[in-house]
Amino acid sequence: MISVSSAPPTSGSSIAAGNLTVLAASASTDSATAPPTEPTASGALLPRCSPEPQLSRARRAANIAAVVVPMIALGAGIALGWHHVLDWRDLVLMCVLYVLPTLGITIGFHRLLTHRAFDAHRVTQYFFAVLGSLAVQGPVIKWVADHRKHHAFSDRDGDPHSPHTNHGPGLLGTLRGLWHAHVGWLFTSVGLADARRYARDLVEDPVMRAINRGFVGFVALTLLLPFAIGWLLTGSFIGALWALVWAGLVRVFLSHHTTWSVNSLCHFLGRRRFTTTDHSRNVAVLALPTLGEAWHNNHHAFPRSAFHGMRWWELDVSGLVIRAMEAVGLAWNVVRIDPERQREKTALPPEPRTAG
Numbered sequence: 001m002i003s004v005s006s007a008p009p010t011s012g013s014s015i016a017a018g019n020l021t022v023l024a025a026s027a028s029t030d031s032a033t034a035p036p037t038e039p040t041a042s043g044a045l046l047p048r049c050s051p052e053p054q055l056s057r058a059r060r061a062a063n064i065a066a067v068v069v070p071m072i073a074l075g076a077g078i079a080l081g082w083h084h085v086l087d088w089r090d091l092v093l094m095c096v097l098y099v100l101p102t103l104g105i106t107i108g109f110h111r112l113l114t115h116r117a118f119d120a121h122r123v124t125q126y127f128f129a130v131l132g133s134l135a136v137q138g139p140v141i142k143w144v145a146d147h148r149k150h151h152a153f154s155d156r157d158g159d160p161h162s163p164h165t166n167h168g169p170g171l172l173g174t175l176r177g178l179w180h181a182h183v184g185w186l187f188t189s190v191g192l193a194d195a196r197r198y199a200r201d202l203v204e205d206p207v208m209r210a211i212n213r214g215f216v217g218f219v220a221l222t223l224l225l226p227f228a229i230g231w232l233l234t235g236s237f238i239g240a241l242w243a244l245v246w247a248g249l250v251r252v253f254l255s256h257h258t259t260w261s262v263n264s265l266c267h268f269l270g271r272r273r274f275t276t277t278d279h280s281r282n283v284a285v286l287a288l289p290t291l292g293e294a295w296h297n298n299h300h301a302f303p304r305s306a307f308h309g310m311r312w313w314e315l316d317v318s319g320l321v322i323r324a325m326e327a328v329g330l331a332w333n334v335v336r337i338d339p340e341r342q343r344e345k346t347a348l349p350p351e352p353r354t355a356g
């Protein structure tokens with residue numbers, strides 16, 4: 001177990017510092033690969049945003065399809081009378097296929113590969129990288145690069161999905177910001193973070209590169225799996241088709257929107273327990289569907305913590321799984337934040353200023 005007990009970084013550099021710890025560990029000492037830095041008002045150094053390429057037309061079209069098709073499936077399922085076609089087997093399969101790939105995202109892509117919140121055998125890391133790929137949230141290396149960049153620039157220019165940067169004033173600007181943070185960024189800035197800069201540790205791992213390249217195959221697998229299981233359970237093509245709709249497409253729809261709610265709602269409404277320079281918030285009502293990720297202010301205050309729920313009543317399913325993995329020896333050097341350090345960050349200064 002790692003217990004982080006050193007003095008907390010200053011508020012001006014807290015998020016970036018947590019993230020750059022990971023980057024520094026992953027990018028050895030080659031300063032050419034570290035994000036360029038710029039001084040903040042407080043004098044702390046934060047990474048500097050650099051111009052990035054545009055999303056290609058093909059990528060944008062694929063992402064639109066990934067957003068719209070599951071939504072159509074949900075509409076079709078409801079329109080055709082879900083009480084006739086959603087039997088308990090579809091429901092169980094939908095829950096299982098919701099939880100496992102979402103854990104692949106929360107434990108694998110996020111806490112393990114992005115933030116190195118614990119150590120695990122390489123095989124375990126690859127397993128979670130594959131599991132997360134089944135959630136259809138993009139290839140693992142791009143996901144990690146985007147998310148490290150989110151922490152490096154949180155709610156500042158350069159953040160790939162902030163609801164607070166340059167969306168204009170008033171109600172319209174607020175709605176535009178929420179749209180961008182929820183799905184709009186998938187059509188403009190997803191996958192554009194420089195992987196060699198932000199995820200060099202993964203880029204240099206040939207197996208991780210292969211998993212990254214195989215993303216389209218994993219998308220096919222995550223849809224074929226419920227279809228095949230549905231066929232086995234019902235023995236009919238129609239049964240297989242409905243399993244594909246509910247446990248494939250609708251499940252992807254639900255998993256997408258709970259994850260994206262962390263980007264939008266958890267930077268917009270809810271409680272702020274800790275001092276951070278961004279707008280991150282804890283949204284208790286989303287704790288269960290996000291498997292613990294909605295304790296997002298906790299997470300931005302302590303990005304390397306393996307546990308986003310930090311009080312006994314802050315339900316964190318992903319944290320519970322990490323605890324179980326630690327107990328059986330699958331996870332070690334699990335990062336915990338001691339109560340003293342939590343107390344030091346609890347006194348809240350005024351709200352951060354909204355950009356744009």
Ligand SMILES: [Zn+2]
Nearest residue numbers: 150267280296
């Ligand atoms: Zn965030």
Ligand SMILES: [Zn+2]
Nearest residue numbers: 110147151303
């Ligand atoms: Zn994070």
